[in-house]
Amino acid sequence: xxxxxxxxxxxxxxxxxxxxxxxxxxxxxxxxxxxxxxxxxxxxxxxxxxxxxxxxxxxxxxxxxxxxxxxxxxxxxxxxxxxxxxxxxxxxxxxxxxxxxxxxxxxxxxxxxxxxxxxxxxxxxxxxxxxxx
Amino acid sequence: xxxxxxxxxxxxxxxxxxxxxxxxxxxxxxxxxxxxxxxxxxxxxxxxxxxxxxxxxxxxxxxxxxxxxxxxxxxxxxxxxxxxxxxxxxxxxxxxxxxxxxxxxxxxxxxxxxxxxxxxxxxxxxxxxxxxx
Numbered sequence: 001x002x003x004x005x006x007x008x009x010x011x012x013x014x015x016x017x018x019x020x021x022x023x024x025x026x027x028x029x030x031x032x033x034x035x036x037x038x039x040x041x042x043x044x045x046x047x048x049x050x051x052x053x054x055x056x057x058x059x060x061x062x063x064x065x066x067x068x069x070x071x072x073x074x075x076x077x078x079x080x081x082x083x084x085x086x087x088x089x090x091x092x093x094x095x096x097x098x099x100x101x102x103x104x105x106x107x108x109x110x111x112x113x114x115x116x117x118x119x120x121x122x123x124x125x126x127x128x129x130x131x132x133x
Numbered sequence: 134x135x136x137x138x139x140x141x142x143x144x145x146x147x148x149x150x151x152x153x154x155x156x157x158x159x160x161x162x163x164x165x166x167x168x169x170x171x172x173x174x175x176x177x178x179x180x181x182x183x184x185x186x187x188x189x190x191x192x193x194x195x196x197x198x199x200x201x202x203x204x205x206x207x208x209x210x211x212x213x214x215x216x217x218x219x220x221x222x223x224x225x226x227x228x229x230x231x232x233x234x235x236x237x238x239x240x241x242x243x244x245x246x247x248x249x250x251x252x253x254x255x256x257x258x259x260x261x262x263x264x265x266x
Contacts, residue, residue, distance in 0.1 A: 001135065001136035001137075001138065001189050001191075001252065001254075002134065002135050002136070003134035003135075003136060003223050004134075004222055004223060005134065006222050006223070022260070038198065038222060040198040040199055040212055041198040041199070041212040041213045041214045041221070041222070042212045042214055042215070043199060043210075043211050043212035043215065044211035044212050044214075044215030044216070045212065045214060045215045049215075051214075052227065054223070054225060054227075056134050058134075065171065065173040065174040066173055066174070066176060077176075078176050078177035079173055079174040079175045079176035079177050079178065080174045081174045081175050081177075081178060081184075081255070081256035081257070082175070082176065082177030082178045082182075082256075082258055083177070083258065084257055084258065084260060088174070088255060089137055089139050089171060089174065089255070090136050090137060090139070090187070090254045090255050092187060092225070092254065092255055094185065094187075094227075094257060119134065121134075121223045121225065122214070122221065122222070122223050122225055123214035123215075124214070124217055124227060125215055125216065125217065127155070127217060
C-alpha cells in the first residue's frame with residue numbers, strides 16, 4: 001500500500017505551529033501543483049468546483065493512538081480515530097476546498113490549512129448527496 | 134508514503150461488479166474489524182457517530198487517469214480527479230458511514246459499498262462545520 005505523490009501544496013504556511021487546525025479557521029489560499037504526468041487526471045475540473053483534497057501530512061507523528069482533544073487542556077485522552085488530529089497511524093489529511101482558478105496543472109484553492117510542500121495524494125469531487133447525506 | 138492496514142472490512146459484498154457505486158445505492162451493513170494493536174485509537178467512538186472511513190481499494194486500477202463517467206455510455210472521458218472512480222493513482226476509498234454498534238475492536242456500520250477484505254486506512258469523525266460548510 002504505497003502511495004505516489006501526484007503533486008504538492010504551495011502555501012505561505014511553513015510551520016505546523018502557525019497553521020490553523022482547519023481550513024475555515026483563517027487558512028490562506030494555496031496552489032495545488034499537480035505533477036505533469038498526472039495532469040490528465042485534472043480534466044473536467046473547473047473554477048467553482050468543490051473538491052475533497054487528500055494529502056500526506058508528512059510532518060505528523062504516526063505512533064500516536066490517543067490524544068487530548070484541543071478543546072480541553074486537561075482530562076482524558078481519546079482515540080485518534082475519534083479526532084481529526086494529524087497524528088495518527090496513516091496521516092492522510094482530508095481538506096474541503098473550492099477551486100478558484102486553473103492554470104495548466106496548477107489549481108488555486110481557497111482556505112487550506114496544509115503546509116507548504118505537503119504531498120498531494122488525491123482529489124475527489126464533493127458529492128453532496130453522499131458526503132452530506 | 135507507505136500505508137499501514139489498521140484493519141479490514143467484513144461484508145457480504147465479494148465482487149466489484151456486485152457492489153453499488155456509493156453506499157446510499159443499496160449497500161449492506163458491514164463490520165469494520167480493527168486490528169488489536171490499533172484498538173486504542175477507537176476510544177471515544179460510540180453508536181450513532183458519523184464517520185469518514187478511508188479504505189485502500191485493493192482491486193482498483195492505478196494506471197488510469199481518465200474514465201467515462203458512469204452517467205454516460207458514450208462520449209468523452211474525463212480526468213479521474215473529477216470523478217469518484219475507484220481507478221486512480223492512489224485508490225483511497227472515502228466512505229461516509231454511521232456507527233450502529235461497537236463490539237470490542239469491531240465496529241458495525243450502515244450502508245458501505247466496500248468489498249469484503251478491503252483494508253482500512255483511517256477513520257475520522259465527520260465535522261459538520263468543516264465537511265459540510
